[in-house]
Amino acid sequence: MNKGHIYFEIQADDPKRATDFYSRVFGWKFSEVKGLLIPYWTIETGGSRGGLLKRPAKTPPPQMEPMLLAARSKLRILTQLRKQY
Numbered sequence: 001m002n003k004g005h006i007y008f009e010i011q012a013d014d015p016k017r018a019t020d021f022y023s024r025v026f027g028w029k030f031s032e033v034k035g036l037l038i039p040y041w042t043i044e045t046g047g048s049r050g051g052l053l054k055r056p057a058k059t060p061p062p063q064m065e066p067m068l069l070a071a072r073s074k075l076r077i078l079t080q081l082r083k084q085y
Helices: 016-025 062-084
Strands: 007-012 031-032 038-046 047-053
Touching: 007 016, 016 038, 016 047, 016 062, 038 062
Parallel strands: 007 047
Antiparallel strands: 031 038, 038 047
């Protein structure tokens, strides 16, 4: 049983691009959920479960850029570590 996060959601401007990215980088599996009012995909990570949806609002404003850069840096490190294992 997963003792970590129960459920998470990712919002993306381009869901197709996002599902391709997360599938390649982390090996996550996505399944589109039909019949909802918005396009939505479930995410199977091998641990925590989540969902992905098209971002309902615009991309975060420029003042968020330092946080996004830090997140991208951490993602690069995680990607490198994943290749080692």
